[in-house]
Amino acid sequence: MDSERRSFLKSAAMVAAGSMVHSGASLPVLQADQGVGELPVLDGLSWNKAPCRFCGTGCHVQVGVENGRVVAIAGDKAADVNKGLLCVKGYHVGGILYGKDRLTRPLLRQQDKFVEISWDEAITIIAQRIFESPKTFAFYGSGQWTIPEGFAVQKFMKGGLGNNHIDPNARLCMASAVTGFLATYGVDEPAGCYQDLDECDVLITWGNNPAEMHPVLFSRVTDRRSRGETVRIIDIGTRRTRTTDAATDNLEMKPHGDVAIALGIMHLLIQNNTYDKSFVEKHCNFRGAEADKPTLQGEAISEEEFRKRIAKYTPEYVEELSGVAAAKIRMLGELFGKRDIRITSLWCMGMNQHTMGTAINSLVHGVHLLSGHFGRPGDAPTSLTGQPSACGTVREVGTLAHALPGGRVVTKPEHRQHCEEFWNLRAGSISEVPGYHTVQMFEQFTKPTAEGGDITTMFVQVTNPGQTLPNLNALFNGKKGLDDKFLIVSEVYPTATTQLADLILPAALWVEKNGMFGNSERRTQQWFKMVSPPGEARDDCWMTIAIAHKLFEMGHQGMKDKDGNFIFSVKDADGKEIPIWQFEHYYDTNVDRHLFEEYRLFSTMKHKNLAPYDEYVKARGLRWPVVQQNDGSWRETRYRFSEFDDPFVSKGQEFEFYHSSSNDGRAQIWFHDYAPPPEVPDEDYPMWLCTGRVLEHWHTGTLTRRLAPLNRAMPTAYVEMHAEDAKAANIRQGEKVVIESRRGTCELPVWIDGRGRPPRGTLFVPFFDETKLINNCTLDAHDPFSKQPDYKKCAVRVVKKSEVKVPS
Amino acid sequence: MYTLGCMFVKPQFHRMSSLFREANAVPISGLVVTFRSSVTEHVETVELLRDIPEIVIGDSVGSKLAIVVDSETQRRDQEIWNTVQHLPGVIDLAVAMVVFDENDPNRK
Numbered sequence: 003m004d005s006e007r008r009s010f011l012k013s014a015a016m017v018a019a020g021s022m023v024h025s026g027a028s029l030p031v032l033q034a035d036q037g038v039g040e041l042p043v044l045d046g047l048s049w050n051k052a053p054c055r056f057c058g059t060g061c062h063v064q065v066g067v068e069n070g071r072v073v074a075i076a077g078d079k080a081a082d083v084n085k086g087l088l089c090v091k092g093y094h095v096g097g098i099l100y101g102k103d104r105l106t107r108p109l110l111r112q113q114d115k116f117v118e119i120s121w122d123e124a125i126t127i128i129a130q131r132i133f134e135s136p137k138t139f140a141f142y143g144s145g146q147w148t149i150p151e152g153f154a155v156q157k158f159m160k161g162g163l164g165n166n167h168i169d170p171n172a173r174l175c176m177a178s179a180v181t182g183f184l185a186t187y188g189v190d191e192p193a194g195c196y197q198d199l200d201e202c203d204v205l206i207t208w209g210n211n212p213a214e215m216h217p218v219l220f221s222r223v224t225d226r227r228s229r230g231e232t233v234r235i236i237d238i239g240t241r242r243t244r245t246t247d248a249a250t251d252n253l254e255m256k257p258h259g260d261v262a263i264a265l266g267i268m269h270l271l272i273q274n275n276t277y278d279k280s281f282v283e284k285h286c287n288f289r290g291a292e293a294d295k296p297t298l299q300g301e302a303i304s305e306e307e308f309r310k311r312i313a314k315y316t317p318e319y320v321e322e323l324s325g326v327a328a329a330k331i332r333m334l335g336e337l338f339g340k341r342d343i344r345i346t347s348l349w350c351m352g353m354n355q356h357t358m359g360t361a362i363n364s365l366v367h368g369v370h371l372l373s374g375h376f377g378r379p380g381d382a383p384t385s386l387t388g389q390p391s392a393c394g395t396v397r398e399v400g401t402l403a404h405a406l407p408g409g410r411v412v413t414k415p416e417h418r419q420h421c422e423e424f425w426n427l428r429a430g431s432i433s434e435v436p437g438y439h440t441v442q443m444f445e446q447f448t449k450p451t452a453e454g455g456d457i458t459t460m461f462v463q464v465t466n467p468g469q470t471l472p473n474l475n476a477l478f479n480g481k482k483g484l485d486d487k488f489l490i491v492s493e494v495y496p497t498a499t500t501q502l503a504d505l506i507l508p509a510a511l512w513v514e515k516n517g518m519f520g521n522s523e524r525r526t527q528q529w530f531k532m533v534s535p536p537g538e539a540r541d542d543c544w545m546t547i548a549i550a551h552k553l554f555e556m557g558h559q560g561m562k563d564k565d566g567n568f569i570f571s572v573k574d575a576d577g578k579e580i581p582i583w584q585f586e587h588y589y590d591t592n593v594d595r596h597l598f599e600e601y602r603l604f605s606t607m608k609h610k611n612l613a614p615y616d617e618y619v620k621a622r623g624l625r626w627p628v629v630q631q632n633d634g635s636w637r638e639t640r641y642r643f644s645e646f647d648d649p650f651v652s653k654g655q656e657f658e659f660y661h662s663s664s665n666d667g668r669a670q671i672w673f674h675d676y677a678p679p680p681e682v683p684d685e686d687y688p689m690w691l692c693t694g695r696v697l698e699h700w701h702t703g704t705l706t707r708r709l710a711p712l713n714r715a716m717p718t719a720y721v722e723m724h725a726e727d728a729k730a731a732n733i734r735q736g737e738k739v740v741i742e743s744r745r746g747t748c749e750l751p752v753w754i755d756g757r758g759r760p761p762r763g764t765l766f767v768p769f770f771d772e773t774k775l776i777n778n779c780t781l782d783a784h785d786p787f788s789k790q791p792d793y794k795k796c797a798v799r800v801v802k803k804s805e806v807k808v809p810s
Numbered sequence: 811m812y813t814l815g816c817m818f819v820k821p822q823f824h825r826m827s828s829l830f831r832e833a834n835a836v837p838i839s840g841l842v843v844t845f846r847s848s849v850t851e852h853v854e855t856v857e858l859l860r861d862i863p864e865i866v867i868g869d870s871v872g873s874k875l876a877i878v879v880d881s882e883t884q885r886r887d888q889e890i891w892n893t894v895q896h897l898p899g900v901i902d903l904a905v906a907m908v909v910f911d912e913n914d915p916n917r918k
């Protein structure tokens with residue numbers, strides 16, 4: 003770069019940083035064009051908006067493109083989510099496109115080699131396998147699917163093939179949040195929004211480390227403190243983290259202690275008569291699980307019955323169960339009993355990856371409902387998501403084995419009928435039987451066909467189950483040697499999953515394609531393709547449509563609608579079909595717009611109304627329900643169920659839960675008894691293992707491990723260990739040890755008093771490092787409702803590498 | 811990192827087209843340093859920042875200070891980032907803008 007250009011860009015960077023500083027206390031939301039206006043204007047350099055490709059926070063970036071290449075990234079000042087700021091991952095997001103080893107050609111495994119094949123050959127191979135056995139085909143995706151990509155797969159699988167074996171890896175990260183919302187409000191997703199972080203007096207992080215996992219959101223709180231505001235942060239967790247460092251109070255609990263703590267708070271609210279009687283009387287019911295066959299619906303119980311059941315959860319009993327001192331439980335009870343403060347609860351994987359995931363999610367909602375800390379800015383129970391579109395694509399489009407778009411489920415005839423009508427399909431096209439959830443899907447895929455393993459072909463898009471599934475030896479590596487099983491993987495880089503693939507498809511990534519995401523606060527975001535993908539890499543959505551069309555050509559009846567047209571048919575203004583299944587014509591039209599406009603029809607049943615596509619082009623995302631005003635404009639909703647903001651709440655109600663599972667406009671306050679974890683340390687495996695993430699890497703590290711600065715900052719996974727445990731086992735800092743569980747092993751260096759500090763008897767290992775697969779050790783026990791596995795607790799032992807017994 | 815290279819019939823992935831340049835360039839970044847209290851109460855830390863030759867100090871308002879980092883190598887960039895994050899009184903470091911392809915050999 004010449005020095006003139008460099009100095010120009012330096013001053014542009016200073017202007018950008020300076021304007022963030024000058025924007026002052028409130029970091030005001032600017033008009034869309036103002037954000038762009040302050041970015042450097044150079045010949046050939048163009049700027050456009052996109053959401054960050056990483057976490058569910060959904061920060062917006064401005065992407066600078068020059069000569070067909072992404073050359074700069076700036077925080078988008080016009081974005082309400084991040085107000086121009088980015089974390090270290092977002093700052094490097096442009097580089098994810100340019101790793102040296104991008105996949106660029108379709109590759110077919112032939113014995114121990116991959117051979118390059120054409121796209122036509124690849125699509126034909128896939129279509130033939132599906133045509134021959136459509137019911138033994140499964141599609142596995144993630145919350146990294148864009149909304150149109152997920153919608154296309156839904157239509158292809160459930161509408162076209164009549165096959166519900168589609169599930170996302172979001173099953174592994176937020177399924178328990180979904181069941182918690184459904185059980186409590188009758189409808190999924192948070193009622194509040196990120197504004198709660200700007201207005202709360204108390205922030206409680208339940209098994210959550212937003213300082214590392216959602217850093218921009220957490221900085222909204224630390225930013226308030228730096229301006230002199232008092233925000234009390236209470237960190238409840240099984241180890242100390244960077245969030246603990248910023249916390250006012252740290253409540254270190256035993257695994258599963260969160261369930262006891264939530265019950266303890268409710269006990270105190272009732273016992274001290276400090277619950278919000280008026281809110282509960284007007285807006286809540288009490289509910290308990292059925293004794294025989296528990297369901298998400300549960301059974302109604304009286305307030306008296308609830309009082310009886312909660313009576314035993316005294317602070318002393320909770321201390322026994324959770325390890326948190328009774329005095330601290332009383333402190334929480336007192337805080338929730340106050341009406342003059344605002345309390346926000348935040349959680350993510352700690353409460354979701356839990357064999358009592360649905361229960362603890364429901365209980366924390368219950369704490370907020372019982373205390374009336376609900377529905378006002380700053381008073382909110384809020385779950386966060388790890389993936390950029392876990393909400394938009396998985397929860398709203400419904401890419402889960404039991405779900406249909408817009409909050410529908412396959413088991414309800416009227417819901418299937420709606421979808422068949424929207425899609426113009428023959429009645430009965432959609433199967434009423436839920437497909438396999440993630441753990442079942444991989445069990446069936448890795449079980450020999452002769453033994454009943456009835457998934458024979460699996461297509462994996464936008465995710466890396468070879469690294470993220472629990473108990474990998476059973477659920478993924480079991481595929482080795484099963485010759486009749488065929489794994490198709492669409493990816494951008496080689497991964498643990500491509501290691502066992504039979505066919506690899508090179509995928510376009512992020513701004514190499516059009517896209518839409520939905521973040522953790524119900525915000526739907528849109529971006530346009532800005533650069534071309536490398537080599538022959540192509541859009542995942544195109545792959546789905548091309549396979550569907552190949553099946554259509556082969557005569558598969560499901561790929562035709564009622565009128566005999568291709569189910570993904572797109573016509574031009576003259577009514578002539580555009581052959582979008584041919585990649586050279588895929589961008590002759592905006593396929594995302596067509597798919598989104600079709601999907602939008604599904605969104606009103608559960609009052610998750612979406613605006614037309616073009617409204618999202620103009621905005622930095624809009625939070626649903628988005629409702630058209632009398633003047634024709636579209637208005638988003640920050641607070642659902644609250645009369646002051648939600649247009650669907652009846653006048654005079656103040657709050658209304660209009661999808662209540664008891665059909666009376668009320669939310670459910672649940673009682674669930676505490677139950678111990680499914681596996682606890684014993685003589686053979688005396689330590690707890692908890693797994694998770696780190697600031698520098700995003701999930702399995704496929705993208706961030708290719709960014710040299712991030713990889714250098716955090717080059718390897720490690721095991722965090724308490725100094726006393728290390729001393730007792732004669733283990734030194736940095737020494738290699740082997741973690742062993744009943745399911746597998748993993749070799750790691752030890753980090754004593756590292757970034758996170760687990761208590762005695764507990765280990766923590768991050769899962770981003772594909773050379774150190776900790777999921778060999780984790781447990782596939784899962785929540786009975788959400789089917790989400792528990793990655794946060796299982797029993798292991800630590801063996802010095804020099805003392806590992808080599809099997810004879 | 812996993813590699814499929816050894817299994818290729820044709821070593822397709824080693825070819826570097828113009829679109830395949832590595833994302834390891836040295837960035838110029840505009841950053842916002844947030845201090846625990848007003849910047850004026852952290853004069854010593856600001857002096858420490860000023861002593862780092864790659865850093866240009868910009869405006870400050872309240873507890874926030876604008877800086878630009880322009881370093882020669884990625885390693886140095888990372889070192890600076892780590893140093894700034896751990897300076898006394900610094901509670902947050904956020905990015906406002908980054909330009910990251912300066913060492914692109916194909917750029918004019």
Ligand code: SF4
Nearest residue numbers: 054056057061089092
């Ligand atoms: S907080 Fe999440 S969305 Fe925001 S910049 Fe960082 S990784 Fe991206």
